[in-house]
Amino acid sequence: MWSKQYFLLALAAVLSDFSAKAQQVFTLKQAIDTAIANYGTIKAKASYTAASREQVSQARRDYLPNFNVAVQQDYGTVNGQNGPLYGFGGLSVASSGLPLDHQNWNASFGALYLTNINWDFFAFGRAKEKVKTALAAAAQNDKDWQQEIFKHKIKVAATYLNLVAAQQLTRSYRENLDRADTIRRVVATRVKNGLIAGVDSSQANAEYSSAKIALTKAMDFEAEQSNQLAQLMGITPQSFVVDTSYMARIPALPSSTFNPENHPLLQWYKSRIALSDEQAKYAKTFYYPAFTLVGVLQTRGSGFGYGYASDQTDFTHNYWDGVKPTRTNYLFGIGVTWNITQPFRISRQVKSQQLISKGLQYEYDLAGQQISAQLELSDTKIKNALDNYREVPVQVKAASDAYLQKSVLYKNGLTNLVDVTQALYALIRAETDRDIAYSNVWQALLLKAAAAGDFSIFEN
Incomplete structure (x- = not known):
């Protein structure tokens, strides 16, 4: 009899403690x-x-500074003509070659390898x-x-x-x-x-x-x-x-x-x-x-030989001969740009x-x-x-x-x-x-x- 009462009291205490924990106060700081x-x-x-x-x-x-690296490999003709040209919106190609008295379709591979630095330093x-x-x-x-x-x-x-x-x-x-x-x-x-x-x-x-x-x-x-x-x-x-x-x-x-x-x-x-x-x-x-410092290193390759001006057969269709670097140029400069x-x-x-x-x-x-x-x-x-x-x-x-x-x-x-x-x-x-x-x-x-x-x- 007494053991049952003690058990019920203990159970009530446990449930009471559980209820207290379940109803924990939510403080303002927690909120x-x-x-x-x-x-x-x-x-x-x-x-x-x-x-x-x-x-x-x-x-x-x-x-x-802006540091640009560019590589391009192309295949096309190099017919040229004396006269003015301005590439509006960059829509024209820059094919370079001697001006002939007739059109021909001699084509070869060419390549351009370019490194450019452009820095508005002041x-x-x-x-x-x-x-x-x-x-x-x-x-x-x-x-x-x-x-x-x-x-x-x-x-x-x-x-x-x-x-x-x-x-x-x-x-x-x-x-x-x-x-x-x-x-x-x-x-x-x-x-x-x-x-x-x-x-x-x-x-x-x-x-x-x-x-x-x-x-x-x-x-x-x-x-x-x-x-x-x-x-x-x-x-x-x-x-x-x-x-x-x-x-x-x-x-x-x-x-x-x-x-x-x-x-x-x-x-x-x-x-x-x-x-x-x-x-x-x-x-x-x-x-x-703005004062600008520029530097350019450019390398080109072409399937057209140096004698193409006098001999229009001096070119090759070989890809590797066309894209192989053969000529290099560099440029350094300083300039100022001011829109008045x-x-x-x-x-x-x-x-x-x-x-x-x-x-x-x-x-x-x-x-x-x-x-x-x-x-x-x-x-x-x-x-x-x-x-x-x-x-x-x-x-x-x-x-x-x-x-x-x-x-x-x-x-x-x-x-x-x-x-x-x-x-x-x-x-x-x-x-x-x-x-x-x-x-x-x-x-x-x-x-x-x-x-x-x-x-x-x-x-x-």
Whole structure:
């Protein structure tokens, strides 16, 4: 007998431990870490940032000289003719041979082996400005990524707090339903015993239904917040057991002042201005000429002999004789290229980019004003939330005492059901105000962190 009881106790303990592990609390930090790792927009902007860094490497490598290697082996005729020729679009062939007084179809193999180096070694800082522009673009993408992470942290934290408040409201409305059910059963008993009129039973049933509807609405709101939190984390919607300690205490409030200049959003606006300025500087470098160093090494092979000018039978159809290298030339040179009309065109592009920078500066100033206003508003909201936080315990205690008094009086036939119902309304309203007031303190602190651009204000 006793061994069976011990076995049942041990089994209950194991099941209780398993249930506790299954209902492990999902903390705010876990929610934020999961969201940053999974959310599609953040992953996309991380990829854009990585791509822009690769473009910086590509801009640096653009300064390297062009090094071309070409090999061609052909078969064709070499009829020539005195006269001008210009290959529009590269559509003409460059067959070279002596001009004869007639057309012939003597054909042989030929080959060209070419190595070419072309290097714009000095262009008044054009290559350097291109690298700076690529760096500015990479910095902008990085700032965009960082401010997206910051915004998403705020969104996740706000939704998490809403879910905490929703679960607390659900609990309060469930307690209210239990109270309404207790009243209903008391009324039913008294009506059955003929102590009160049957209309009280109908009214009690109506209040019970109203409490049930209120609970259903609270559960619906909780489901919405849970689903939204799952979306922000990039995971499958599910139920979460959240940390309810936020509803039992108030946070440590910051006392120091904050510099809006460090806000991630303003840093992103700054990076946009810096990129636009660099683009204008890069465009200006096209005002000036480019100095180019060239080098060519060319080797040719031909199936036409050196005596072909006087003897049109001095050629061969043999492939290897035609493609074998027999003549080599080299060339080194330095030159300068300057499109004199280029500055007149580029100047409009530079002017346009400068106006874009001016517009971006206006956007930056506007964002700064809005952030400063949000900082002031957050201080006001924190103060008001704290005032409400201090008042709600008084409200809840008074409403709870009033409900207890009215319910006791009703059980003893000293008051009517209307008074009890009014006391019940006051109690659930006080409990709702309490849950919202506790949540609002944390939400106000989160608004402060969002306005200051420093999530550690809330996180710590």
